[in-house]
Amino acid sequence: MHTTTGGRTRTGGTALLVLLIGQAMANIDLAIVNLAAPAVSADLDVDSSQLTLMVTAYALCSAVLLAPAARLGEHHGVRRVYLWGLSLFTIASLACGLAPDIASLIAGRCLQGAATALMISQVLVGIHRWFTGTARARALGWHAVTLSGGAALGQVLGGVIVSANLFDTGWRAVFLLKVPVGALVLLLGLALLPRERPAPTRTGRGGNDIPGTVLLAATTLSVLIPLSLERPDWIWVLLLASVPLAVQFLRTERRVIARGGKPALDLRPLSTPAVRWSLTAYAGTTLTYIAMLYLLSLHLQKHLDLPAWQAGLVPLGWVLAFGLAGPVLGRSPRAVARLLPFAGCAMLTVAYGLAPVVPAGPGTAVWPLTAALCLGGFGLGLAHTSLLNLLTTAVPPRHASTLSGTVNTLSTVVGVIGITLFGSGYSWLNDSDRAGPATAWTLTCAGLALVTGLCAFAALRAAATAPSPSDPSDPSAPSDPRGAVDAAGAAEPPDPAGATSTPGAVFPTKDRPGLSTPDAD
Template identity: 40%
Template sequence: MSWQRHGRALLAVLLTAPFLSQADATIANVATPAIQKGLHASATSAELVIGGYLIAFAVLLITGARLGQTHGYKRVFMLGTGLFMAASLLAGLAPDAAVLVITRVVQGAGAALMFPQALTGIQLNFAGAERIRAIGLYGIALSGGAVTGQILGGVLITADLAGTGWRAIFLVNVPVCAAALAAAARRLPADEGHGDQKVDFAGVAILSVTVLLMVLPLILGRPEGWPAWTWVSLVASVPVLAVFIVVQRRTSARGNAPLVNLQVLTRPTVAWGLFTLMTATATYYALLFTLAQYLQNGLGHGPLVSGLILVPWVAAFGLAGQTARRMPGRVARVLPAAGCALLTAAYLAISADLFAGSHGLGPLIPLLAAGGFGLGTQFSSLLGRLTNAVPPRYAPDISGVSTTVLQIGGALGVAVFGAVYLSGAAPHDTPRTTHAFAVTALVLGCAALLSTACSWLTIRSGDGPAEESSPTGSGESPADAQVIASA
């Protein structure tokens, strides 16, 4: 496929999915006070406006990826986008908090359908240097969407367009989704999927329960004060996950298609790579949360400032993805670890600056840019390594699992590192809050260091790239048997 003639238009359509999904994961963060006031909602209902979306999104991601394989990624992309658009419209018109929470859950389900089709579409339609470029832009859409959500939420609520107030943060999705649907109908290649393969509904049910048991307490535990049910839920997720693994192995042994191909995911490159992505992503989402808390409650800045200060991070993240693809093979091989090392250094430098007594934003901006460049280098190079480690037939496995891992990592990061920050912070107490953020940045640096070590294990795992079938094909490649044999 020619990048100049078709690739850019096709990729632009695909990238609306990760961008919108991540934007709506954060856009409601700054709107909760206005929603509580406008709908007379309780604090728990306001939390569920955010949490309901994230829970449905995380629970259904792998199912969405598998449906893309069985029914065609184009068809499922359009279905998910249409559902996302309809839910956004209903959320913007919600008469009360209960309706808003329900529509946000439906919106999360729509995001889970459309989101994994982006990486699947990249793996099926791009190869070589074009795929590396596409993955770099995919990373920008992910990171940029999360930050744009925070900035756009503040701008729209402040502007109060036509008196819509907080409702505009949902209504703005409607024209964007409508344009994406029209473009998808024209630009995405026809893809009928594999209609002969049945969806593993037993796997869907058990995995959904597993992810729900993991994510629900991580999202609602902190605002609820970590009641006993959150710990019971987390502990219960372990045996349910074990049951899922047993069911998937039995499904494969019977010759049927499992929901998740465990043989592919247990390859060292894939396993260590996914853990590295989860760890590094956890630090990023934790930074989004704690930095906003620090700037607004500690230093007294508004939500717009706390969003704009992350622009250097996103810009550097995007630059890193485009720089990584130009590196020669010997250098490219170590980029995941090098990116994690730079991310570690950025967090530790932020911590040292704050411990030294700095309260200004000046030193923070270049350090955030360095962190964004490090994470962008790690993300684009590592995701490229993961997608090259398996043939296109297994694109849904990598797409669904990697995106689910990112969401679980994000929820885990906010829960764990957010608790570290909140345990030491105090509203409107600048010295104490600064100290809390300094400690948090130090802990984030330690987590990034763990991610660096895991990156080295990914590099040293010895898995070579899988052979490719035609970039536009989705059938089995000659490398499939080799992948299974080496797993």
């Protein structure tokens, strides 16, 4: 896709701001609704399974649509798809706020999840396509700040809004307040986001990979549904079905590529060593991060007997430190920047090792645990920002939608796996006669440290195999003169979008005015 701005001069900062507000809205929504769940249960008189479905429906619908939504941005432009998602999110929020019963609320949450996929899938695509060099590193830093700030703000606002009972709306204000905010951001997006000219659609047999899209959605759901829902017991059969579904998905994508079509998820740019190691480290650290937030809620309230408001403040330092680490990458020399993924994973490992050792308990100050969590949050921010920068350097912008869909879907899947694996392990050990709460906390933290220790090794390998930023060639281009080869052995055909593999960035290190071109929007 050749990206251009409209006739007016637009700065990179304002466009990035609009994208990141959408990302923040999605993060705030997830945290705030979790805190509002008890009020929803009391008002609508729903059982625990319905309440769980209300919370998980959002994540399930979002996860299934992340990869296809990223591809929509490739074909229709980041601006258009992002604004579609923002409009749908605003409408869905209104529907949730006015829902008369739990069925309507669950339907509204599904719609919100779909809208979120449209929005957040475009954030990384836009950063990947619109920024280069130091400007991209700084944009990713602000992306990290947004992720942490949204989570922190959601933690704080959730209880405040529900308790305030604004205009006697109770929990409904959690959704209704997003309507005016969404409308305002929509106006900003119409005015500030750069217009784009969609890429030429690849013609020929198999241009639209509908079977691959369906198989990708089915594989994702077969993993997430059993891990998200407690009943019925037979639902675990779906997890077994994910293996043959994944195999069939890979076979289908190979056939689509062989006949010159456009695969639902093009895995070829993800086959280089630097990308594989980076994704491994990113997935592992994300898994431990989400698992730790869940474990903290159990450990602080059930074992340390902290009140809910205080238990909610302890991990606040974690998410804020995550955001503080974001800008470090853009201010680091190149030699130092290449070591940041390892340094971040190492700090995270140390934090997990310290968590069960530092003094904390009833009648004891919890600031040592909070300090250890701040160290982990800062390390996580370093790791995630630098790994994303490495990924966007190793994967050319023409594959931005593949990278965005992969990273976002992977984050959702491993997050659910982390909660299920470590949450179940903690609960089992906590209830065991041979273990107990203290041992459960120690062993689960040790497990988290083991995972991030392996991630540190993966981060080292990622940095060692990463392409040099000064190399003008396509980072994903192989040395084999016969052409690129994907993991399945299929040759990658030339990119029909143009002779160059990396279109010029709209917003390089210094903001520049765009070119006035016809726009398809």
